[in-house]
Amino acid sequence: MTSAIRHDWTKTEIQEIYDLPLMELIYKAATVHREYHKADEVQVCTLLSIKTGGCPEDCSYCGQAARYHTDIKVQALLPTETVIAHAQKAKETGSTRFCMAAAWREVRDNRDFDRVIDMVKGVNELGMEVCCTLGMLTEEQAQRLQEAGLYAYNHNLDTSEDYYKEIISTRKFDNRINTINNVRKAGITVCSGGIIGLGETHADRMAMLLTLATMPKHPESVPVNALARVKGTPLENNPKVDIWEMVRMIATARIVMPASVVRLSAGRIEMTEAEQAWCFMAGANSIFTGERQTLLVTPNPGVSEDMQMFENLGLKPMENKKTVSSC
């Protein structure tokens, strides 16, 4: 029998899942995973930072916040042709989703936004799923992005509502929810997850999963990030996230949001192939890949290393859902 998609989870139920004996938890998650997804397929996404650094926000994990002294070089909005050339290359190396990230607090209705609209149109014309992460959005801005062909918008919750103020003081948890609602209203798919290793408690992790899993519609994509400790940020000395905590988080997300794509995101560079294999077993079915250093804010493993890992693990890149559904 297929596990039902539920929106009425309680914190206790989610905690009970997270606390299962590890092998039992992975087995359960792997079972749910097979009910809703092809277990040998992993979506390959490429992330490009289209505007880097100089951000007025104070997210304590982020090297792009202007107030921290990090090694990240500030880069103004890239030319549209450069972005399209990156997307073309990503497509040729097996990516089906192209995510463009700009270090903005919010979108402003100015020429830069007009250029992002052109980028969205251009990447869309390549037949890729186009995703953006640009900060807070109004309903009208979301609508413009949708009309340009935007497939997904990334806006992470980061952590629980209670812990949010310890990590970011320049905006509120409610602002995140508002933007997610605006994205939904415009008919764009939602990519939203969080980060572990920020100093949060297990209860905070459960609260974050509860917010996601009780949304009227689950995010189509749920990134689970392990803190990438960036030198110069307030969290640079946080302990490295334990792999089994990451596996537990992925497995719990998989069980409570069975149909969503669960994305193994930041922190992957610090994982061995065997550790990543456990994450795939626990229900992760998407990764970010890319050129090791160029234009990515924190490094990801290179494309060829990932393809070798797929071969070793008997995995293959997922087909472009957009192309499949429009055929």
Ligand code: SF4
């Ligand atoms: S809003 Fe985004 S780019 Fe700006 S500091 Fe926070 S995470 Fe970094």
